Amino acid sequence: MDNKKRILNIKIITLFPNFIENFVEGFGIVKRAIKLKLLKISSVDLRKFGLGQRQVVDGRPYGGGVGMVLRADVIKKAIELAQKIKNQKPKIKIRTILLTPQGKPFKQIDAVRLAKYDHLVFVCGRYEGFDERVRSFVDEEISIGDYVLMGGELPALVISEAVMRLRPGVLGKDESSVGESFSEAMLEYPQYTKPEILEIKDLKLKNKKIKVPKVLLTGHHKNIEEWRREEALKRTKKRRPELLN
Numbered sequence: 001m002d003n004k005k006r007i008l009n010i011k012i013i014t015l016f017p018n019f020i021e022n023f024v025e026g027f028g029i030v031k032r033a034i035k036l037k038l039l040k041i042s043s044v045d046l047r048k049f050g051l052g053q054r055q056v057v058d059g060r061p062y063g064g065g066v067g068m069v070l071r072a073d074v075i076k077k078a079i080e081l082a083q084k085i086k087n088q089k090p091k092i093k094i095r096t097i098l099l100t101p102q103g104k105p106f107k108q109i110d111a112v113r114l115a116k117y118d119h120l121v122f123v124c125g126r127y128e129g130f131d132e133r134v135r136s137f138v139d140e141e142i143s144i145g146d147y148v149l150m151g152g153e154l155p156a157l158v159i160s161e162a163v164m165r166l167r168p169g170v171l172g173k174d175e176s177s178v179g180e181s182f183s184e185a186m187l188e189y190p191q192y193t194k195p196e197i198l199e200i201k202d203l204k205l206k207n208k209k210i211k212v213p214k215v216l217l218t219g220h221h222k223n224i225e226e227w228r229r230e231e232a233l234k235r236t237k238k239r240r241p242e243l244l245n
């Protein structure tokens with residue numbers, strides 16, 4: 001990615017804007033990124049696009065069945081609004097993503113790929129489902145794992161967080177997200193801090209004094225680097241061997 005610090009605009013289309021309120025308002029690193037104008041994140045309330053006085057957003061499924069289905073026309077209007085941003089630059093790269101357990105499994109390489117866009121629009125379904133035609137309004141469908149949640153709100157936040165930390169400037173130092181865990185297809189090496197010797201008063205534990213590995217106390221950068229690489233490899237082989245293929 002180029003090193004120019006640009007703003008990432010994230011819009012999350014949801015029936016439950018309250019659900020993602022805390023995240024959108026920002027805390028910690030997210031708050032800092034918003035302040036530094038590296039990030040803008042907001043919800044788009046799907047209800048506002050509902051039909052009639054009752055702002056209807058769903059309907060009974062054709063052919064019968066239980067539950068209600070989100071209407072494609074309502075979602076389309078919300079997407080069109082979410083894709084527009086004020087003072088939009090002409091060549092801005094937008095990606096519109098539908099969250100669904102039927103989507104492509106989300107991986108770190110997808111976070112890297114999505115971090116190249118300046119505007120991400122997430123469309124959150126709810127558990128009852130959405131009209132099939134919604135699929136034709138989006139660029140891609142993503143699942144965050146083989147389990148079924150009640151809606152796409154948490155998946156949208158998961159992906160937003162994975163993407164935003166890769167944007168230049170968000171983590172403070174541009175390098176800080178590089179060389180970590182899955183980015184390098186390896187798990188991270190073990191880390192330690194004070195105290196050097198941890199005394200545990202637990203009779204069940206054989207080792208009552210747990211020490212920091214000696215090499216880390218030597219100040220010998222080359223050896224430390226080598227040790228970390230070996231530990232990362234060992235750990236990956238043991239816990240996630242498929243990452244090494």
Ligand code: ADE
Nearest residue numbers: 099100101143144149155
């Ligand atoms: N909506 C419900 N479950 C989901 C999942 N696992 N990934 C993405 N969106 C979802």
